[in-house]
Amino acid sequence: MDEFKVIKYNQGKRADWDDFVSNSKNATFLFHRDFMEYHQDRFDDYSLMVYSDTKLVALIPSNRVKDTLISHQGLSYGGLVLSQKAKFETVVKIYYSVLKYLNDNSIPTFEIKLLPKIYHQLPSDEIEYLLFKTNANLIRRDVSMVIDYTCKLESSSNRKRNLKRSKLNKVYVKEVVNFDDFFNQILIPNLKHRYNTLPTHSLTEIEELKLQFPKNIRQFNAYQNDEIIAGVTIFESSQVAHAQYISTITSKNELGGLDAIFDFLINEVFIDKRYFSFGISNENQGQQVNRGLINWKESFGANPITHDFYTIDTKNFSLLEDVMI
Template sequence: MHFDLEYYDESQRAEWERFIRRAAQGTFFHFQRFLDYHPPGRFRQRHLVFRRKGHIVAVWPGALREEDGVPSWTSHPGASYGGLIVRPGLGLLEVHHLVADLVESAKSLGVDRLRLTPPPWIYHRHPTEAVEFALLRAGFRYLKQDYTQAVDLAALPKDEEEVLLRYDPKTRTAIRKARRDGLEVRHDVPVAGETLAEFYGILQRNRARLGVTPTHTEAELARLAELAPKYLDLTLAALHGRPIAGILNFVCNEQVMLEFYIAHNHEDQAHRPVPLLVHETVLRAQRRGFRWLDFGISTEAGDRVTWGLAAFKENFAVQGFLRNTYVLDDVQGWKPGDFFLPEVRRVRTDMR
């Protein structure tokens, strides 16, 4: 092994959290406090820490489980994003060594598959695709490529009327109608108690019409808000004091706010609460200094595009990005290719 490796334990919690806050691609989804919201026993957590001279240079937040009958080490099945999270400024050769050490560690655990979904580059404090490059050179392949859409908040004007001009005309009309109808927008709503119950009821009914259920239970959202209150941001739209729609955002890091849930009462759709909520979130995220507002993916399993959802997001001057998931099959049979790492003698000759 090139690095000193160890599996995470609770004595390293504070150090792990500090590292995530400074890492090149660290997000809310990589904090132990986020991973803690899962009920005990849901995942066989097995996180890997890479050190050099005692300092953390990378982490792998992962869990062991069966996927399609194959023993797998996944980063992370309980989070939107996982991946090999690295210290800023780590060189390309060092990143290749990280990938090699990760695969060798997976071999020792007896798994046959490695899978990860790194954050897209808009989440990076220090943009780098060295990890993705090394993964592909090591034999990882794309398992799927999702399409996510985000607003570049830094490119938007500061004046609200000028922001509205960036939207589709129908969307501007919808926002103005919502305001004429007297919708009240409430920010900083507690993700707990009565207000969470009101939002979750709207969310459940909305998702039931689509034949699905929310990713999180109400209790899980309450638990998450207890563990990381600064990272959840709930806004409600009310008509005559009655909540009719809501949007729950995750503060992923100082770069990105992510729209995770947005829902409305079907019978109140004519008041156009959703365009108003999205617009208010754009303004709020911009005022708080985020670079990007991520609307989330517009794709489904089986390489399907949710065309209507993608088109709705395009009304708000979004840009498109890929969210890639990588997989390495046959971990036990893995060997680095002839040119995966430099030949030692040649490197020494070049250095003279």
């Protein structure tokens, strides 16, 4: 099988990388280098670029941990980023070349977390077939709750009651540029109290990312009497509005701040999107689902999609040699 040239990303390729991401059929702003590198000190970046002669044909956002290449651990998803004009047979050769490159470089395992289909600008399931052909092992499957605007369901009666309550309590929602009130007064204290953890992004990091991606990272807060009572941080891509952070002041929960925010986001701000995503409700690496959390998301009319993680033995590149007949 013809091999494509695979190289490790370097800073000299930054413009080529970002340009390819902007014109691919299955990528979001998270794959731009400015987003990937805000926490570059935490990961050994080992992203790959694939060429046919001098033409860039694919990317793999990834980092290396010992003898394993992993879909970049600083991102929610990864996979094989392809051009809009990528042909199936070409993708077979790309994947073959990537696995062979890894095997030749003493990296026996490739761990990949797929890009959920809701983010595909065009059908992009080549990788699922190739994972099957190379005997990949499914190691994790998360459940993410999503509203599909092409067949949008009504919210539950409980959500409607809470929304009415928010109006009676004169709760109002507005988009803000600063994240400090939401992070410092609500999100960080809640995560610390409930889970003894911190947000994935620090306040400084989310503010820096907002400067880099002002149209993609947005903050919406609910207020009563000019005091913040709830907030939602949105990561917006071409087809999807994703709720990255959701939190409310527990003692103010009865005011319906989150209901007011989600009514505003779902039915006004992002009404022209294809999907609204509430994110996953899993714990313990996908093994359990938080009942209260998933029921709450379902009450807005959301339905489940899956987010899959696989491992591949890179020596299995040879299994791709009989794909095309």
